[in-house]
Amino acid sequence: MDRFLFLTFDGLSRGAVYAAFALALVLIWRATRIVNFAQGAMAVATAYVAYSVADATGSYWLGFIVALVAGLLIGAGVERVVMRFVDHSSPLNGVVVALGLVLIIQGVLGMIYGNEFRPAPAPFSRDAFNIGGVALLSRYDLFVFAAVGAVVVLLTLLFTRTPTGLRMRAAAFAPDVSRLLGVPVGGMLTLGWALAAAVGSLAGMLVIPTELGLHPTAMDIVFISAFTAAVLGGLDSPIGAVLGGLIVGLLLSYISGYLGATVAPMAVLALLVVVLLSRPDGLFSRSKARTA
Amino acid sequence: MTVVRDRVATRIASPPMRRRFSPLLVVMIGAAIVVALTYTLPPFRTYQLATVGAYLCVTAGLTVLTGLNGQLSLGHGALMATGAYTLALWQNKFNLLVVGIIVAILVTTAVGAVIGLAAARLRGPYLAGLTLAVAVVVPSITSTFDETFNSDQGLSVMLNPPPESMTNEQWQAWVCWGGALITVLALALLTRGRFGRDMRAVRDDETAARLAGISVARTQVAAFVVSAACAGLAGALFAVIAQSVSPGAFPLTLSLFLLMAIVIGGLGRLTGALIGAVLLVALPAVAHEIGEAAGSQRLEGNLALTFFGVVLVVVMLAAPGGLASLRPFKKKGHR
Numbered sequence: 001m002d003r004f005l006f007l008t009f010d011g012l013s014r015g016a017v018y019a020a021f022a023l024a025l026v027l028i029w030r031a032t033r034i035v036n037f038a039q040g041a042m043a044v045a046t047a048y049v050a051y052s053v054a055d056a057t058g059s060y061w062l063g064f065i066v067a068l069v070a071g072l073l074i075g076a077g078v079e080r081v082v083m084r085f086v087d088h089s090s091p092l093n094g095v096v097v098a099l100g101l102v103l104i105i106q107g108v109l110g111m112i113y114g115n116e117f118r119p120a121p122a123p124f125s126r127d128a129f130n131i132g133g134v135a136l137l138s139r140y141d142l143f144v145f146a147a148v149g150a151v152v153v154l155l156t157l158l159f160t161r162t163p164t165g166l167r168m169r170a171a172a173f174a175p176d177v178s179r180l181l182g183v184p185v186g187g188m189l190t191l192g193w194a195l196a197a198a199v200g201s202l203a204g205m206l207v208i209p210t211e212l213g214l215h216p217t218a219m220d221i222v223f224i225s226a227f228t229a230a231v232l233g234g235l236d237s238p239i240g241a242v243l244g245g246l247i248v249g250l251l252l253s254y255i256s257g258y259l260g261a262t263v264a265p266m267a268v269l270a271l272l273v274v275v276l277l278s279r280p281d282g283l284f285s286r287s288k289a290r291t292a
Numbered sequence: 293m294t295v296v297r298d299r300v301a302t303r304i305a306s307p308p309m310r311r312r313f314s315p316l317l318v319v320m321i322g323a324a325i326v327v328a329l330t331y332t333l334p335p336f337r338t339y340q341l342a343t344v345g346a347y348l349c350v351t352a353g354l355t356v357l358t359g360l361n362g363q364l365s366l367g368h369g370a371l372m373a374t375g376a377y378t379l380a381l382w383q384n385k386f387n388l389l390v391v392g393i394i395v396a397i398l399v400t401t402a403v404g405a406v407i408g409l410a411a412a413r414l415r416g417p418y419l420a421g422l423t424l425a426v427a428v429v430v431p432s433i434t435s436t437f438d439e440t441f442n443s444d445q446g447l448s449v450m451l452n453p454p455p456e457s458m459t460n461e462q463w464q465a466w467v468c469w470g471g472a473l474i475t476v477l478a479l480a481l482l483t484r485g486r487f488g489r490d491m492r493a494v495r496d497d498e499t500a501a502r503l504a505g506i507s508v509a510r511t512q513v514a515a516f517v518v519s520a521a522c523a524g525l526a527g528a529l530f531a532v533i534a535q536s537v538s539p540g541a542f543p544l545t546l547s548l549f550l551l552m553a554i555v556i557g558g559l560g561r562l563t564g565a566l567i568g569a570v571l572l573v574a575l576p577a578v579a580h581e582i583g584e585a586a587g588s589q590r591l592e593g594n595l596a597l598t599f600f601g602v603v604l605v606v607v608m609l610a611a612p613g614g615l616a617s618l619r620p621f622k623k624k625g626h627r
Contacts, residue, residue: 034417035420037424082609085609086608091415091417092416094417096364096608099366099604100602100604100605100608102548102601103545104597110594111594111595112590114590223428224421224429227421263436266436268425269425272425277410280414280418
């Protein structure tokens with residue numbers, strides 16, 4: 001029972017990260033109907049920048065802020081320079097371009113930093129507190145919950161309470177009408193990509209210290225998990241992405257806890273196959289998501 | 293209008309370019325060229341030639357899948373791993389190369405059928421996501437069952453020495469190109485007939501294809517299975533060339549390289565697959581030389597990676613209409 005509780009909290013902590021990452025995928029999907037397959041590589045790139053800054057200045061938090069800013073910049077840059085010019089006649093075009101970006105980013109990172117794992121220390125202790133003799137949560141887990149919770153709240157406020165959020169939603173759902181009404185649709189797309197990439201960077205900063213460390217391919221398996229979470233939530237629904245992330249996190253935690261960590265990747269694949277074949281519209285989606 | 297006319301033309305008239313040469317003749321000329329090359333090139337070049345042959349198997353299969361049938365697969369690196377590991381396990385037990393290669397193809401075909409059954413129900417980013425997951429996850433299976441697959445170290449492949457009259461490189465080139473030419477011949481014959489027409493019809497318009505009495509799902513699964521068999525053969529040939537298999541030889545980037553090769557080679561033509569296969573060997577070799585000249589180890593592999601990525605993005609953005617415009621027989625003035 002103790003172990004079950006520990007695995008549950010561990011899974012929720014992992015799941016929070018997947019939720020944030022899935023949220024970033026959903027933001028871009030809603031705005032542009034592109035699944036950003038380069039999200040993982042972009043997040044790793046900002047994490048590298050962050051740890052370089054942290055190493056140079058000795059301050060993790062300065063690096064953390066730099067990661068978020070770098071995320072905004074790389075997201076806006078990718079949208080402005082590349083994604084804007086992708087032909088939308090086939091959904092595969094965006095996918096292939098994003099995969100090209102993955103190769104570029106991983107190649108450049110490898111050239112600058114090398115292809116070995118680099119240490120990525122966590123800002124808080126990852127040792128779990130004992131509550132009533134049961135190891136449940138670490139300070140780091142609390143930090144993860146707080147960070148992801150803040151992101152979810154801020155995004156909700158942005159999209160439901162501010163004029164900019166309204167414009168972003170309008171630009172995503174009816175670009176032509178929005179343009180007629182004076183909404184700068186292109187700018188809103190850039191903003192959406194920037195925000196999504198920043199959220200992805202946050203998720204990367206949160207997950208990399210809990211894995212093997214910094215590596216150009218460090219986020220590959222995280223991307224798969226988050227993609228599964230996003231599909232589980234319907235790919236169109238932010239709430240679904242958050243719930244999907246938590247479900248995937250819990251499942252992976254139980255599976256690695258009871259069956260061994262090496263089984264976890266296969267479990268992700270199996271879950272993705274089951275979801276895609278049985279509920280391709282996701283568990284929570286109201287609208288039809290599988291239009292492409 | 294032109295799209296419709298082109299589409300009708302694709303479906304009714306068999307493509308004129310295809311009828312010009314008999315595939316058998318082309319393959320025999322190809323075999324003669326390869327044999328001549330193996331006796332003139334230095335050993336390292338012959339080894340590279342063998343690698344081109346192995347790559348050609350998988351790029352030809354992918355060309356059929358993506359170019360002719362419009363399905364994207366990022367999982368073919370993993371399918372190659374399946375073929376390679378099957379061959380390694382077979383060789384270390386029985387040491388019968390020809391049977392081993394056939395078994396590798398059969399096993400990979402079976403795996404491909406499973407993925408293809410799922411893939412036929414998925415479109416666009418969902419299909420890409422699923423096959424991407426396959427590419428990322430399958431190499432990690434070697435750690436899950438490390439008693440069979442020996443984790444990250446991989447397995448060595450037991451092989452009999454080549455016949456005495458030829459060098460090891462020559463023998464590798466003959467084996468790989470034998471496989472490649474048979475693959476190309478089989479695919480050329482397969483796609484020029486009814487199957488090829490069905491695949492193009494499904495690619496261009498699923499609804500119209502269904503109305504014409506074509507089973508869309510069956511065609512898509514069949515295309516996936518055919519290309520999986522090609523990937524299995526390629527994987528087995530790579531195991532023969534390297535005389536070892538390890539998960540590190542089949543990373544996600546391999547699948548992305550394959551995608552790049554067929555996009556640049558021109559989707560849908562088997563000659564494009566050959567161009568792609570040559571690029572897959574030539575570009576890393578050039579990057580290696582540059583890396584050595586610069587004296588930087590980090591540069592070597594990563595330069596090729598970056599270059600492949602840039603080429604992929606530039607080609608996709610420069611081609612108006614993206615992937616579809618890269619296909620032959622859809623361009624105006626092609627006839």
